[in-house]
Amino acid sequence: DVVLTQTPPTLSATIGQSVSISCRSSQSLLDSDGDTYLNWLLQRPGQSPQLLIYSVSNLESGVPNRFSGSGSETDFTLKISGVEAEDLGVYYCMQATHAPLTFGSGTKLEIK
Amino acid sequence: EVQLVESGGGLVQPGRSMKLSCAASGFTFSNSVMAWVRQAPTKGLEWVATISYDVSSTYYRDSVKGRFTISRDNAKSTLYLQMNSLRSEDTATYYCTRVNTYYGSYYFDYWGQGVMVTVSS
Numbered sequence: 001d002v003v004l005t006q007t008p009p010t011l012s013a014t015i016g017q018s019v020s021i022s023c024r025s026s027q028s029l030l031d032s033d034g035d036t037y038l039n040w041l042l043q044r045p046g047q048s049p050q051l052l053i054y055s056v057s058n059l060e061s062g063v064p065n066r067f068s069g070s071g072s073e074t075d076f077t078l079k080i081s082g083v084e085a086e087d088l089g090v091y092y093c094m095q096a097t098h099a100p101l102t103f104g105s106g107t108k109l110e111i112k
Numbered sequence: 113e114v115q116l117v118e119s120g121g122g123l124v125q126p127g128r129s130m131k132l133s134c135a136a137s138g139f140t141f142s143n144s145v146m147a148w149v150r151q152a153p154t155k156g157l158e159w160v161a162t163i164s165y166d167v168s169s170t171y172y173r174d175s176v177k178g179r180f181t182i183s184r185d186n187a188k189s190t191l192y193l194q195m196n197s198l199r200s201e202d203t204a205t206y207y208c209t210r211v212n213t214y215y216g217s218y219y220f221d222y223w224g225q226g227v228m229v230t231v232s233s
Contacts, residue, residue, distance in 0.1 A: 039219040041157075048207060048226055049149075049157060054219040092157055096218035100173050101159040 002027050004093050004104035012110045013083045021107045023076040023093035030073055030097070037096035040069055040078045043106075044089040052091075053078065085111055114138035116208045116224035123230045124198055134191040134208030134224055142186040145211035147220065148193050150204035158204075161193065162211060175201075198231045205229075 003026040013019045029036050040053040051060045053069035056076060066081045080087055088111050093104040120132040132148070148160040161182040162171045170182050181194040191208055206229055210222040 033216065035216045037218045041220070043157075048223040049220075050223065051219055051221050054212070054221075055217045058217070060221065094157070094220075099171070101162075103157040103159070106156050 001100055002029075002095055002098045002102050004095060004102055006091075006093060006104035006107045008107060009105070010108045010110065012112050013080075014112045015083060015085060017083050018079065018081045019083060019109070020080075021078045021091050021093075021109075023071075023078070023104050025074040025076070025095060027098060028073045029076075029095050035097075036072065038069075038071070038076050039094050039096070040067075041092045041094065042087075042089050043092065044086075047089075049092065080109075083109070083111065087111075114210075114222050116210070116222055118206065118208050118224045118227035121206065121227035121229045123232065125233050126199060126231055128198055129194070129196045130198060130229060131195070132193040132206055132208075132227060132229070134193075136189045136191065136208075136210075139210065139222070141184075141189040145213055146182075146184060146191045147209045147211050148182060148191075149207045149209055149220065149223075150202075151207070151226075152201075152204040155204075160206070163191070195229070198229075200231050203229060203231045 005024045007022045029038050038056050041049040043049040057069045068079045090106040090108050115137045117135045124130045147162040163182045179197045183192045205226040207226045208224040209220040212221040
């Protein structure tokens with residue numbers, strides 16, 4: 001199975017600070033069809049996960065544009081440009097290029 | 113408004129069965145690939161199973177293969193997960209999700225609120 005390693009496991013940020021979360025894959029996520037199926041989700045405390053970014057860098061409808069995604073092959077990054085209080089929670093990357101679909105272990109964002 | 117409402121969870125003894133349901137509304141269920149994702153207490157997310165829009169294909173993680181069955185009733189806009197021979201390690205919150213596969217993508221865009229399944233004697 002593809003292992004997604006997220007760093008850091010926890011992140012503490014002040015309001016307005018910009019932060020980045022790394023997701024490294026044990027295999028290239030570039031599919032033979034030319035697409036890269038790497039997505040980012042946020043799970044706020046006590047809530048279901050919600051999609052933030054799909055296919056590396058595409059912002060889901062309704063998600064603030066302070067969120068952005070980048071990367072290729074095995075290295076991916078989620079950036080939050082100006083953290084807001086509502087951004088606290090656990091961030092997960094997930095891949096759907098290789099079966100079985102797998103998730104990273106999560107990065108917990110705390111607000112100072 | 114999109115809604116995915118799971119039901120059918122609870123406490124079950126090891127080795128017994130349980131069936132989860134997910135009622136969908138607010139989108140074209142019959143055209144949508146659907147999946148179940150679970151989350152053990154204080155743990156991360158784990159994909160469980162996926163079913164194609166027309167029921168022609170189903171996929172399972174190895175640890176549930178042969179024990180769990182994903183199915184759907186497009187006339188009722190309802191997704192199911194039949195879980196047999198349950199084990200303690202199946203204890204988790206189970207989420208019903210819609211898989212968006214449009215335009216060369218593959219992601220879970222809609223999520224239910226989740227239903228808790230506890231396997232314990």
